Amino acid sequence: MTPDPAPLDADQLNAYFALMEVGSLLQHAVEQQLRTEGDLSWVQFQVLARLTDAPDGRHRMTDLADGVVYSRSGLTYQAGLLEKNGLVTRESDPDDERAVVVAITDAGRALIARLLPGHVDVVRRLLFQPLRHRDLDTLSQVLGRVRDHIRATPPRSAKPRRSRGPAT
Amino acid sequence: MTPDPAPLDADQLNAYFALMEVGSLLQHAVEQQLRTEGDLSWVQFQVLARLTDAPDGRHRMTDLADGVVYSRSGLTYQAGLLEKNGLVTRESDPDDERAVVVAITDAGRALIARLLPGHVDVVRRLLFQPLRHRDLDTLSQVLGRVRDHIRATPPRSAKPRRSRGPAT
DNA sequence: TATTGTTATACTCTATAACTATA
DNA sequence: TATAGTTATAGAGTATAACAATA
Numbered sequence: 001m002t003p004d005p006a007p008l009d010a011d012q013l014n015a016y017f018a019l020m021e022v023g024s025l026l027q028h029a030v031e032q033q034l035r036t037e038g039d040l041s042w043v044q045f046q047v048l049a050r051l052t053d054a055p056d057g058r059h060r061m062t063d064l065a066d067g068v069v070y071s072r073s074g075l076t077y078q079a080g081l082l083e084k085n086g087l088v089t090r091e092s093d094p095d096d097e098r099a100v101v102v103a104i105t106d107a108g109r110a111l112i113a114r115l116l117p118g119h120v121d122v123v124r125r126l127l128f129q130p131l132r133h134r135d136l137d138t139l140s141q142v143l144g145r146v147r148d149h150i151r152a153t154p155p156r157s158a159k160p161r162r163s164r165g166p167a168t
Numbered sequence: 169m170t171p172d173p174a175p176l177d178a179d180q181l182n183a184y185f186a187l188m189e190v191g192s193l194l195q196h197a198v199e200q201q202l203r204t205e206g207d208l209s210w211v212q213f214q215v216l217a218r219l220t221d222a223p224d225g226r227h228r229m230t231d232l233a234d235g236v237v238y239s240r241s242g243l244t245y246q247a248g249l250l251e252k253n254g255l256v257t258r259e260s261d262p263d264d265e266r267a268v269v270v271a272i273t274d275a276g277r278a279l280i281a282r283l284l285p286g287h288v289d290v291v292r293r294l295l296f297q298p299l300r301h302r303d304l305d306t307l308s309q310v311l312g313r314v315r316d317h318i319r320a321t322p323p324r325s326a327k328p329r330r331s332r333g334p335a336t
Numbered sequence: 337t338a339t340t341g342t343t344a345t346a347c348t349c350t351a352t353a354a355c356t357a358t359a
Numbered sequence: 360t361a362t363a364g365t366t367a368t369a370g371a372g373t374a375t376a377a378c379a380a381t382a
Contacts, residue, residue, distance in 0.1 A: 008288045011308050016291050018311035023191025024237050025318045069192050074350055098358045098363040120176050123184050130317035135310045140179050142303045143186035149298035150193045266340040266381045
């Protein structure tokens with residue numbers, strides 16, 4: 001049975017489109033900064049940032065692919081680029097010979113360190129400048145909750161229900 | 169030398185990453201729905217949605233390219249696909265022979281009408297289900313403000329862009 | 337000359353499926 | 360059998376620059 005026909009009111013549509021638009025504009029802006037100043041894509045930056053955050057600068061491929069949005073082959077491609085540029089290394093995990101551990105190199109850390117100020121500057125200028133402190137709080141909490149919800153709700157390989165509306 | 173050494177604090181980083189992640193996950197989800205149920209990309213959906221909103225279902229190419237984030241050639245590409253599938257038409261503007269007016273067709277409207285329930289369902293399930301009404305309000309307001317701010321902020325490598333006249 | 341839109345082209349990125357190897 | 364990752368491949372999408380037509 002098709003879901004009820006009026007699920008989103010004007011406010012909801014507003015919020016939805018604003019969210020998508022802000023995300024798109026912001027990503028565009030930071031991507032340009034990353035590309036210009038460090039020849040890095042947004043995805044590559046995310047991977048390096050995640051590795052930087054890790055205690056020992058290491059992650060398994062699967063963990064990275066899980067964290068970043070992409071498929072495994074996509075991550076292999078990006079990791080290959082990063083490795084070619086000397087920003088990460090790949091070694092097989094001694095504990096599980098199937099797995100591959102990606103580690104950020106000193107050059108990788110240096111690049112991130114070099115890019116971060118400009119990056120942060122763009123984000124602050126576009127995203128935080130028009131926000132009051134209280135807005136920021138709410139935004140952080142609300143979006144965090146949404147993120148957790150999305151992450152928890154659809155295991156991304158789940159079969160989307162095909163029975164949507166009458167067949168054909 | 170970098171302009172401002174003050175980094176983003178934890179809350180800000182949180183909000184920033186959450187925003188990007190939610191945007192990414194949400195776009196992924198709706199794109200899958202649109203592709204599966206209507207063979208439509210997110211950009212194409214946006215174009216059709218904008219045309220649907222217009223009083224007479226028409227927009228000039230430049231206005232669409234301005235609203236959507238992409239380059240003109242990108243819009244030409246997408247508009248070409250939409251036209252090939254009979255979802256829009258393109259005619260030159262009688263008032264300005266340089267301009268091209270894109271109009272949504274009945275088939276285009278029908279497709280949007282068919283896709284909208286499922287689309288809205290995805291958005292509601294992923295984005296609004298974990299939100300209280302007050303959160304939604306804040307989200308809508310705050311993100312709306314951010315969007316306007318970004319739209320108004322000239323990209324530092326600003327290329328001459330068509331400025332919006334006050335009255336159409 | 338400036339603006340609108342298209343075309344040609346080259347490139348990046350992503351997804352799918354087949355494949356290898358380990359567990 | 361199931362899982363981790365790679366490879367091959369194919370396709371979508373995007374940006375840039377050159378271009379034609381109109382203002």
